[in-house]
Amino acid sequence: MGGPEIERLIELLSRLPGLGPRSARRAALTLLRQPQTRLLPLADAMQRAGQSVRTCSRCGNLDSRDPCSICTDDHRDGSVICVVEGVGDLWALERAAVHRGLYHVLGGTLSALAGIGPEDLNLRPLLSRLEEGGVREVILALGATVDGATTAHWLADRLQPFGVTVSRVAQGVPMGGALDVLDDGTLAAALMARRAG
């Protein structure tokens, strides 16, 4: 179908999350129809990103600078570090613009099933930052899953000697969420964490 170049392009596109074989073919066709304005600019953007983007040695974020643009931003509050599982979570918090401190990307959660232990997580740089001092609070913004809760518990233990406040993001009813579609676990958590009206 159009030679090996087209077939390889479709195959690699179909491995992207969110694209199956059908939509990969459609995407390839869209790109191939406008090589100068769509295909080559995207190839170029990928090349540049691949060459310039690296993992921040301080926080684990992905950026074209190391330390990343968040770690080096003077306007941010260096005394509060928000620990997230992955870079996608960091992006979500940045889009919401709800955290003005720094981040630390753990690179995963502890998982007995997946065989991920403490040594597989990006913990050491976080401890170094706490040893340096100047950190007042560590917010654990991990997912509300069994692995997320386990990791938060273990992390709170590990951070205790540093004498910083360790907090966790609240669980409860999501904004705009109707009660009758929520699962029992969320309902229980929301009820237990109820606040005075």
Next chain:
Amino acid sequence: MGGPEIERLIELLSRLPGLGPRSARRAALTLLRQPQTRLLPLADAMQRAGQSVRTCSRCGNLDSRDPCSICTDDHRDGSVICVVEGVGDLWALERAAVHRGLYHVLGGTLSALAGIGPEDLNLRPLLSRLEEGGVREVILALGATVDGATTAHWLADRLQPFGVTVSRVAQGVPMGGALDVLDDGTLAAALMARRAG
């Protein structure tokens, strides 16, 4: 969010059909996490495709060769040409392996609304092929839309002087389709085109 390189990558990815902003971010993250094994190979495949793939001057197909690998395939029946609207339709017929003749890609359909007239379609090379002789039948495999039907009608008229058989793909109940979910137009077409038992 990670510098201009990441932002540009996400923006270009989000313009692909089938990807929105959310899935573009997810795709970018997947690629950036594995630059050597995923990001750069895809960039390379795009570069190669962009440099090598061209439009076949005979049939309008996309291929790294001109004439394309279908036009130059000796095992195919050069006396039957199947006219399709776009390369995606050609791919679909090739995947189904139901046509052993050659193709002609029209590059669109006539459309009064979109302002597409006969001069905007890739017609001239088809007429040249018919003038060369050796063609016995032209199958019009256009969509069962108003524009598709209009185009088929117009094309049948234009091809009449060449004395070739002009046929159209059948309309009717799609394979596996239940009657009660079909639209009235399809039901009418299927009933009118009924065959003896």
